[in-house]
Amino acid sequence: MNSRNDQHNIEKEKLVSNTEERNARHKKAMQRKKEYIDGRIAEATIDKGLLVVLTGNGKGKSSSAFGMLARSVGHGLRCGVVQFIKGQWECGEQMLFADHPLVEFYVMNTGFTWETQDRDKDIEAAVATWKKAAALLSNPEVKVVILDELTYMLTYGYLDKEMVLSALENRPADQHVIVTGRNASKELIELADTVTELNENKHAFYDGVKVQKGIDY
Ligand code: ATP
Ligand code: MG
Numbered sequence: 001m002n003s004r005n006d007q008h009n010i011e012k013e014k015l016v017s018n019t020e021e022r023n024a025r026h027k028k029a030m031q032r033k034k035e036y037i038d039g040r041i042a043e044a045t046i047d048k049g050l051l052v053v054l055t056g057n058g059k060g061k062s063s064s065a066f067g068m069l070a071r072s073v074g075h076g077l078r079c080g081v082v083q084f085i086k087g088q089w090e091c092g093e094q095m096l097f098a099d100h101p102l103v104e105f106y107v108m109n110t111g112f113t114w115e116t117q118d119r120d121k122d123i124e125a126a127v128a129t130w131k132k133a134a135a136l137l138s139n140p141e142v143k144v145v146i147l148d149e150l151t152y153m154l155t156y157g158y159l160d161k162e163m164v165l166s167a168l169e170n171r172p173a174d175q176h177v178i179v180t181g182r183n184a185s186k187e188l189i190e191l192a193d194t195v196t197e198l199n200e201n202k203h204a205f206y207d208g209v210k211v212q213k214g215i216d217y
Helices: 002-043 061-074 090-098 119-137 149-155 162-169 186-191
Strands: 050-055 081-082 103-107 144-148 175-179 195-196
Touching: 050 061, 061 090, 061 144, 061 149, 081 119, 090 103, 090 175, 090 186, 103 119, 103 186, 119 144, 119 149, 144 186, 149 162, 149 175
Parallel strands: 050 175, 050 195, 081 103, 081 144, 144 175
Antiparallel strands: none
């Protein structure tokens, strides 16, 4: 009986000392991590308008852009949104932000290019919509601009690549721009400060799930 208790106590002590050792190791590792992160934070001193590109086939590009819009509006920044493809469904972000006093919200008046099936009509709509974007990109009062699904206008050749790149490059120095859409061009990626390529791992659509309010639109 005694030896059983002894054995139990030995095991318990081992456990305590293992935990203490692990906690001490964790503390040391976290101290090193904090030093590294604090150092990197201290090195980051540049303040500038960013060009953020959200591309790739995975879900989350537009919703991430509208997440940044929500943050910006929360901070009282004046914002602009141009949506280059009008979806089939009334999207929640449009309902929330279109009438917001801090947000100018424009939506191209045609649907997906595979729905209109009319190249001339698409180009006309793209050019008219780009004018709204160009005005936002030359207005220093506007601090954040979202160009949602812009990449398709470039891949289909609806908008002149040079014109778009030059407007992005010559925008006010403190203006942030977020561009979304699949297949962002090499030039756009080169010009950008932050690029995230969302990778599709799974999508419910392929299991036959239809678009869901709040999640998809
Ligand atoms: P979200 O607006 O949800 O952030 P997204 O901007 O990354 O998505 P888009 O390519 O613009 O993706 O597609 C818009 C709509 O299509 C959304 O309803 C989204 O859920 C859906 N979608 C996104 N990726 C896929 C996919 N791989 N297959 C089918 N539908 C998709
Ligand atoms: Mg999108």
